[in-house]
Amino acid sequence: MQSVWEALADPHRRKILSLLKGGEMSVSEIHAHFDFSGATLSHHLAKLKAAGLVITRRKGQQIIYGVHMSVFEEAAQAVSDMFRREEESP
Template sequence: MSEQQSIFSALADPHRRTIINLLKEGEKSVSELSDHFDFSGATLSHHLNVLKSAELVRVRKDKQKRIYTLNMSVVEEMLLLVKQLFY
């Protein structure tokens, strides 16, 4: 799967789009993200791994926590690609 395909595939899921919207506000730990969903931690982990594999998010460890942030360079590349498709 190409990089662009993995990004569009990752964004196709509404839960992952919600995660992206939450991260627009700033970095969040897994527990902060989980407060917004009714599914298991394993399901949230799966969604975060898909976003990470598509390079839409970055993760860092802070002691025992994993902190997620948007990877704005990839977001900007995708915005440029979409703009080029339509203009």
């Protein structure tokens, strides 16, 4: 989970995740939403991938990124646990 928290700490990476929640995208489609270089985008994507939050598949020359739903939902659970009050029990 630590890598998930770190992945979410960066606003660019949260924006990438939000974009991907709307559906799969290639790297260049994602890149169109940002001002930094492709190498920098690649670095952010690698962090999201290391956290398990995204999955990739190749489609010809492109790499398609999508949210990894099972991990995303585990993360949602862990994060909401962080905010759950003590008195609320499962």
